[in-house]
Amino acid sequence: LAIDADNKPVNLPGPEAIIQLCRDAARARFSATNSNSNYLRGVPLTYESHGATACVWVKYGPTITMGEALTQHFVAQAINGKADAAVRVPSVYLAFRSRCYGYIVMEYIDGSTCDDSDAKLVAAAVQSLIAIQGPTAAPGPVGGGPIVHRFFADWESSVTYDSAQLLEEHVNRASVPLCLALSLLHLRWIPDDDS
Numbered sequence: 001l002a003i004d005a006d007n008k009p010v011n012l013p014g015p016e017a018i019i020q021l022c023r024d025a026a027r028a029r030f031s032a033t034n035s036n037s038n039y040l041r042g043v044p045l046t047y048e049s050h051g052a053t054a055c056v057w058v059k060y061g062p063t064i065t066m067g068e069a070l071t072q073h074f075v076a077q078a079i080n081g082k083a084d085a086a087v088r089v090p091s092v093y094l095a096f097r098s099r100c101y102g103y104i105v106m107e108y109i110d111g112s113t114c115d116d117s118d119a120k121l122v123a124a125a126v127q128s129l130i131a132i133q134g135p136t137a138a139p140g141p142v143g144g145g146p147i148v149h150r151f152f153a154d155w156e157s158s159v160t161y162d163s164a165q166l167l168e169e170h171v172n173r174a175s176v177p178l179c180l181a182l183s184l185l186h187l188r189w190i191p192d193d194d195s
Helices: 015-033 066-080 116-130 164-186
Strands: 042-049 052-061 092-098 101-107
Touching (some): 015 042, 015 052, 015 101, 066 092, 066 116
Antiparallel strands (some): 042 052, 052 101, 092 101
């Protein structure tokens, strides 16, 4: 287990039961749609706890990393402890990998979908998230490791950066040939293979 939080709900099922729930949910979704096109990234998990029904959210899949879980756990601790927080971040109760899948079991926060009238609230929430200082100067997930983002080939940085400056230098070096190629293409100056 990458995370086994002290504040997890009593009677929360263990990893094997959670994995089975996710498999059952995926099968049910596949049977209902007869297609994998509606890829499930998470499911609610309801269970009995002290005579009441409790609910958590389980985010899972092949792209779910323990770096993501550790980062969410860190951010939740930083934000949720503030009385004047502009946003709530789901607390992470369990995080683990099984085979090629990552699982993050988190607090379920009921809410509504934002619309244009919520722009100021969303901006305040984003500002409070941006203001969080990471535990180190290294960009990337809490605990270290490659950065996972669509910017990178195969969605993952090829190296782990020790500082934002190293990341910036790497991006700038990589972008110069691309910018030059795009500029030359725009000018139609790139020679053909036949020339």
